[in-house]
Amino acid sequence: xxxxxxxxxxxxxxxxxxxxxxxxxxxxxxxxxxxxxxxxxxxxxxxxxxxxxxxxxxxxxxxxxxxxxxxxxxxxxxxxxxxxxxxxxxxxxxxxxxxxxxxxxxxxxxxxxxxxxxxxxxxxxxxxxxxxxxxxxxxxxxxxxxxxxxxxxxxxxxxxxxxxx
Numbered sequence: 001x002x003x004x005x006x007x008x009x010x011x012x013x014x015x016x017x018x019x020x021x022x023x024x025x026x027x028x029x030x031x032x033x034x035x036x037x038x039x040x041x042x043x044x045x046x047x048x049x050x051x052x053x054x055x056x057x058x059x060x061x062x063x064x065x066x067x068x069x070x071x072x073x074x075x076x077x078x079x080x081x082x083x084x085x086x087x088x089x090x091x092x093x094x095x096x097x098x099x100x101x102x103x104x105x106x107x108x109x110x111x112x113x114x115x116x117x118x119x120x121x122x123x124x125x126x127x128x129x130x131x132x133x134x135x136x137x138x139x140x141x142x143x144x145x146x147x148x149x150x151x152x153x154x155x156x157x158x159x160x161x162x163x164x165x
Contacts, residue, residue, distance in 0.1 A: 072122035075152040076129040079115035081145040094119045
């Protein structure tokens with residue numbers, strides 16, 4: 001996003017966002033189907049989505065698997081106490097790990113909650129998640145002052161922000 005000027009969302013962008021916010025069509029050529037639905041050329045669909053990604057209007061286009069359905073039944077939110085001035089750098093390193101599905105910064109709530117960096121780790125067992133969290137701890141080394149893992153105890157329906165048509 002750095003260096004990319006902000007831009008507004010026009011009516012076609014909005015229709016594309018609404019058409020894709022529940023997922024891409026599960027067809028061989030999803031962008032062509034979106035083009036037909038929205039009333040523009042497939043190349044324009046791809047160009048608009050690329051522009052919205054580059055400008056930060058949308059953050060990502062990617063698969064969101066059901067972790068339980070593919071065998072990852074242990075889900076641990078690892079929480080880390082690291083120096084605030086290093087959080088972006090360290091978060092980028094953790095987020096790049098292939099076993100971390102998302103990583104983000106949240107405010108501390110001192111003195112009860114010293115953690116400000118969160119990283120979701122999935123595994124087939126709690127032991128597997130703990131081993132992956134240990135890899136993160138090793139990566140952080142002395143940068144990590146404390147950490148913990150919060151395991152999921154129930155499945156919640158996950159839905160991101162939605163805008164209306």
